[in-house]
Every structure is written in C-alpha cells, then in structure tokens.
Amino acid sequence: MLQPYACQPQASRGRLHEESYSTFRTPFQRDRDRIIHSSAFRRLKHKTQVFVEHEGDYYRTRLTxxxxxxxxxxxxxxxxxxxxxxxxxxxxxxxxxxxxxGHTGEDALALLMEPYGGFDHNAQALRIVTKLERHYADFDGLNLTWETLEGIAKHNGPVEPPWNYALAGVNGMWDLELGTNASAEAQVAAVADDCAYNHHDLHDGLRAGLFTEADLCELPVLGECFATVDKLYPGLDPMRRRHEALRRVFGVMVEDVIAVARNRLEALQPQSVDDIRNMQGPIIRFSKPLYQNIKAIKSFLFTRMYRAPTVVVERKRVTGMVNALFPLFLERPELLPDDWQDDVAKALAKGNEEGRTEIARVVLDYVAGMTDRFAIQEYTRLVESA
Structure with a gap:
C-alpha cells in the first residue's frame, strides 16, 4: 500500500507521446525496463567512477x-x-x-561547451532519454513518464535558471516544474546515490592503497564501525574485517535516512505528492549530526582519493584526451560515424554561428556517449597515430 504522498502510477501525468496502457506493467515499471534496455545504460559498464575503467576489475564502474x-x-x-x-x-x-x-570528463566537457550552452550530466541524461536513444518507431528517446523525467532533472533539488541548453530544451517541450522539489521517490534516489558512492569509494580507495583501515578509524562513524567488528570478531581476517565494517557504515546511513524521513513525514503530514514538491527543502535527507560526519568523510576522500597524486596524473592524461577529441570533431565533423552525419547535415544547414553551435552539441552528444575504452581508442587512432 502506497502512502498518499507517494507517486501513484494510475495518476501519472503521462508521456509526451501518448501510448496505450500496459496490461501487466505500471507506467513506472515500463520506464524502468526501457532504461535498463537502453544503449546508454549498457555503456555504463565501461564508464568509471574515479579510476579509469582498465585499471582494475574490482573498482566500481558507473554500471555497478x-x-x-x-x-x-x-x-x-x-x-x-x-x-x-x-x-x-x-x-x-x-x-x-x-x-x-567520470567527473574528470565532465569537468573538461563543461569548459569546452561554455560557448555553446554548457554541459551537465543530469541535463545530458534528459537529452539521452528524450532524443538520443533512437530505437522506437513512433518517437525519439524512451518516451518516459513526466514523473521519471522530473526525477532525472531535479533529484538533487530544484534547478534554477539559467539552465543548460539540454535541460531548457526538454523543459520547453514539457514543463518539469524545475523550481519545485522533486517527488519523494526522486529524493530517495538522490540520497541513495550519496550512500552508495560514499560506501564504495571507501572500498575502492582501500583496494587502491590510497589509505589504510587505520586511517579510516580516525574518521567519525568509521571508527565506531571498525571497533564494533573488532569486538564481535577479534582477530578477523583483514579483508572480512574491512567488509564487515564498511557494510555497517552503509547500514548507518540508510537507517538514518529512513528514521529522519519517518519523523519528518509524521510531523508534516503531507497528503499528496504536490505537498512534497512544495515543501521548504527536501523531505528525504540525513540527520544533521550524520550529515556533518559524512562531510568529514567526503573531505577525507577528496584529499586522499580524488586528489591523490596517482589519480591527479591520470586526470591530467584523460583531460588531455577529451581536450583533443572535442575540437578535432568540431573542426572535422565528417570524422563522426555515418549514423551521425544526418545530425551534422541538419546542423550545418542552420548557417554559420547557429550551425557551429549545433555542431558543437552533436559533437558533445557523441563524445559524452563514449566509454572510457572507446575514448582511449579514438584518441589513439585519430590523435596519436595521425
């Protein structure tokens, strides 16, 4: 039974292109399935979080x-x-x-796209699911419901103008009410993202040797979790000790979010999803004490992992690849694959200034869609071997 403030599938605002209702799946189940079967979803297996995809089989990718x-x-x-x-x-x-x-590629593309309307991965996700996935006979994109598009656009909170051109384009087709909160379900997805990456970046940083368990024991939450494991399992194998401690960190975060949300929902008594959207701030969030502890963990990860000397060297290398590929395709769009040439021709037909902006956006769509390994291959083929 769903709560009154949950998104009810039968009350969905529908799809941009009307479709018949499935007899055995709700609209949101169909959205989920279309995302899983999309080309962009499959490519996540060869896109990285922090480490470049080829550096090790145990590190997380965007897909995991x-x-x-x-x-x-x-x-x-x-x-x-x-x-x-x-x-x-x-x-x-x-x-x-x-x-x-990862974020290195996003930073590089954001700078390169500044003259052409900017770049943001959330806006690009909307462009993918509304335009770039081209598999269906009746429409471009995946034709997702309004509620799923809203969640993609503003799961991290309201989005104030000026908007990235991709976000503005989608919002121009269908008003996503960008100035309000997202649904509670989308807020849950955002907090789940925080829980997952804080947990697995600790795992990956340990595996990479960027810090040790002793370093983590100096941090809030982590010290208590390691102490609990040591008390319950004295002399435990180091790898098992690590896993047991970090899964408890995961549990602390998830249980905190649920407890805080239940208390806030009980106090505020929202009666509809629009009550959630119109609240002052998110309904789904960490408690203030845990949020401060997570900030300390994030600060540690930023210094010891995201800006570790070996990671910085790799960031510089892959930034150079993006900075070489983007202007190369911009100046020579004929190098794009044949199935991108219709988009190139449409862009060129718009004239000099507008056409160049459109070409830049086509190039962005192509480069942003690359996996790590394909970007490296293309750089080797088109730049190093040229």
Missing part, C-alpha cells in the same frame, strides 16, 4: 554504482511506503549522462 544505488533506493522507498518502481527508475537513469572518465 547504478545497480547499487537502485538497490538502496528500493529499500528506502519500500520502508517509507513510496513507489519503489519510480525510485528505481530514477536511480537507474541518474548517471546516464555521464561522459567517459
């Missing part, structure tokens, strides 16, 4: 991260009486717009 986020989102949404299918759909789509090389 996304699966973990979806699992956490289902758990939290189910505990709160929310629509688990919608929470899962938003979680599965939340990273579709990420370019190769």
């Amino acid at each position: 991260h996304t699966i973990e986020v979806a699992q956490v989102a289902r758990t939290i949404a189910g505990a709160l009486g929310l629509n688990t299918d919608l929470a899962e759909a938003v979680a599965l789509a939340h990273d579709l717009g990420h370019p190769p090389f």
Whole structure:
C-alpha cells in the first residue's frame, strides 16, 4: 500500500507521446525496463567512477554504482511506503549522462561547451532519454513518464535558471516544474546515490592503497564501525574485517535516512505528492549530526582519493584526451560515424554561428556517449597515430 504522498502510477501525468496502457506493467515499471534496455545504460559498464575503467576489475564502474544505488533506493522507498518502481527508475537513469572518465570528463566537457550552452550530466541524461536513444518507431528517446523525467532533472533539488541548453530544451517541450522539489521517490534516489558512492569509494580507495583501515578509524562513524567488528570478531581476517565494517557504515546511513524521513513525514503530514514538491527543502535527507560526519568523510576522500597524486596524473592524461577529441570533431565533423552525419547535415544547414553551435552539441552528444575504452581508442587512432 502506497502512502498518499507517494507517486501513484494510475495518476501519472503521462508521456509526451501518448501510448496505450500496459496490461501487466505500471507506467513506472515500463520506464524502468526501457532504461535498463537502453544503449546508454549498457555503456555504463565501461564508464568509471574515479579510476579509469582498465585499471582494475574490482573498482566500481558507473554500471555497478547504478545497480547499487537502485538497490538502496528500493529499500528506502519500500520502508517509507513510496513507489519503489519510480525510485528505481530514477536511480537507474541518474548517471546516464555521464561522459567517459567520470567527473574528470565532465569537468573538461563543461569548459569546452561554455560557448555553446554548457554541459551537465543530469541535463545530458534528459537529452539521452528524450532524443538520443533512437530505437522506437513512433518517437525519439524512451518516451518516459513526466514523473521519471522530473526525477532525472531535479533529484538533487530544484534547478534554477539559467539552465543548460539540454535541460531548457526538454523543459520547453514539457514543463518539469524545475523550481519545485522533486517527488519523494526522486529524493530517495538522490540520497541513495550519496550512500552508495560514499560506501564504495571507501572500498575502492582501500583496494587502491590510497589509505589504510587505520586511517579510516580516525574518521567519525568509521571508527565506531571498525571497533564494533573488532569486538564481535577479534582477530578477523583483514579483508572480512574491512567488509564487515564498511557494510555497517552503509547500514548507518540508510537507517538514518529512513528514521529522519519517518519523523519528518509524521510531523508534516503531507497528503499528496504536490505537498512534497512544495515543501521548504527536501523531505528525504540525513540527520544533521550524520550529515556533518559524512562531510568529514567526503573531505577525507577528496584529499586522499580524488586528489591523490596517482589519480591527479591520470586526470591530467584523460583531460588531455577529451581536450583533443572535442575540437578535432568540431573542426572535422565528417570524422563522426555515418549514423551521425544526418545530425551534422541538419546542423550545418542552420548557417554559420547557429550551425557551429549545433555542431558543437552533436559533437558533445557523441563524445559524452563514449566509454572510457572507446575514448582511449579514438584518441589513439585519430590523435596519436595521425
């Protein structure tokens, strides 16, 4: 039974292109399934979080991260009486717009796209699911419901103008009410993202040797979790000790979110999803004490992992690749594959200035869609071997 403030599938605002109702799947289940079967979703398996995809088989990729986020989102949404299918759909789509090389690639493309309307991975995810997936006979994109598109656009909170051109374009087709909160289900997906990456970045950083368990024991939450494991399992094998401690960290975060949300929902008594959207701030969030502890953990990870000397060297290398590929395709769009040439021709037909902007956006769509390994291959073929 869903709570009154949950998104009810039978009350969905529908799809941009009208379709018949499925006899055995709700609209949000269909959204989830379309995302899973999309080309962009498959490519996540060769896109990285922090480490470049080829550096090791045990490090998380965007795909494994996304699966973990979806699992956490289902758990939290189910505990709160929310629509688990919608929470899962938003979680599965939340990273579709990420370019190769993680946040490093996004930073590079954002700078390159400044003259052409900017770049943001959330806006790019919307562009993918409304335009770039071209498999259906009746429409471009996946024709997702309004609620799923809303969740992709603003799961991290209201989006104030000026908007990225991709976000503005989608919002121009269909008003996503960008100035309000997202549904509780989308907020769950955002918090699940925080839980998942804080947990697995600790795992990956340990595996990479960027810090030790002793370092983590100096941090809030982590010290208590390691102490609990040591008390329950003295002399435990180091790898098992690590796993037992970090899974408890995961549990602390998820249980905190559920407890805080239940208290806030009980106090505020929202009676509809629009009550959630019009609240002052999110309904789904960490408690203030845990939020401060997570900030300390994030600060540690930023210094010891995201800006570790070996990671910085790799960031510089892959930034150079993006900075070489983008202007090369911009100046020579004929190098794009044949199935991109219709888009190139349409862009060129718009004239000099507008045409160049459109070409830049076509190039962005192509480069942002690359996996790590394909971007490296293309750089080797077109730049190093030229």
